[in-house]
Amino acid sequence: MIDQIAGAASNVQIVLTGYLHIVGESQCREGEFDTLNHLADYMRDQQKAKVDELKRSGIKVAGS
Numbered sequence: 001m002i003d004q005i006a007g008a009a010s011n012v013q014i015v016l017t018g019y020l021h022i023v024g025e026s027q028c029r030e031g032e033f034d035t036l037n038h039l040a041d042y043m044r045d046q047q048k049a050k051v052d053e054l055k056r057s058g059i060k061v062a063g064s
Contacts, residue, residue, distance in 0.1 A: 006059045013060040016047050 005012055054061040 002054065002059060013062060014054065015062045016051055018044055018047065 002014065005014070051061050
């Protein structure tokens with residue numbers, strides 16, 4: 001889908017925004033929040049990998 005968008009609009013730039021931690025450090029059930037924060041970190045890392053991949057393929061993309 002990204003390739004189709006880039007092909008149809010040569011001046012398009014895709015911008016991906018990052019994910020912050022979902023909860024703070026002081027919570028009642030820390031184990032559950034640790035899992036949520038781990039998932040947010042995972043999403044951040046996957047998004048960065050996708051941005052890097054798209055840049056290598058020549059698609060204009062920005063992201064954190």
